Amino acid sequence: MRRKDDEGKEWTVDEVTAEVIAIVRELSPGVGSAATTARTTFAKLGWDSWYRLRLLKPVRKRLHERLPAQIVMDKVRSVGDLRDLVWALMEDA
């Protein structure tokens, strides 16, 4: 199954997962790259809830989706939650 981002680019859920993990790794300096998976929680990475707002810009630039900031703070607890939110914002291709 494929979905389209806001600029019309098509993605599979695996591609979205890989891109989300890459973004999270870049925002987590000092954390081994193997340590971040879809199951990793932001609390385990040492992010506070305001720090999660750093996700908005790279997700907008690379996955072309605008994340709702309050939802990111309150509902997105893990990398998998973030992947699910981005996937839900995309449209069926």
Place this chain on the structure above:
Amino acid sequence: MRTALLVLLAIAGAAPVLAQAPTVRIGHSYTSERALGQPATFVLVAEQDRPLLTTLDAAVVVRAPIGRVGGLTLGARAAAGSARASEKRVFGALVRYWRVVNPAVVSLDVDYEADGGLDVQKGVLSLQVTPIGVPSLRIGYARGGAGVSWRPWLGIGYGNVLSADASAAGIEPDGFVRVFGRAELGYRRAGAAATLEATGWLAQGSAGSAGYLKGALSVPIGSGFSIVASGEAGRQPPRFVGGRRLGVGLGYSLRGE
């Protein structure tokens, strides 16, 4: 009176927004995210030949998105209980609008604050700012979840004294300005969470400069309940009365997940 009207208008304006996808959270206080992350506590203090005393520290907030880069919060809090003298109890209500203004978060708050007897009541409109995160300075980020992270807030507030008895009239004048800074620190390990919140005010009137330190260590025991050790020291609004307290009790938190 003006600020009270502003609070009412803000709550009325917030109601339709909060009808969409709200999140409800219960915690220790709404003064910071880390304080909200700590459980609300209710402590019984028993001593021989003395009546049973209590302390309660609790806040409930309802939050909802506004657009893509902002949010709205309605909250109420209490730092009360018979173990605290009336002038040291604090009741508050909050309407907050915040917005990401890269690389910072800016928050506009309307606060109502009162002491235990409602002898002193104030309304404050304040603007505060914090960086979203600076990993090299551990602001918002504890590398790999190990160690301490912290978060600074700087703010300025303008307020009115809505009500004050004669003994408390000079604490802050009507139409006061406050400058404040707050640092929140957090540490997590194996489910336990320790937080420290330090706030300093530069205020007008006899309040002058004041500082308030609050800390908590919570160990979850399941279903939202925790064993909590907490302490506080210093002077805080609305009365800026000094004091110190340490306690251990049962806590409860609701994270709205």
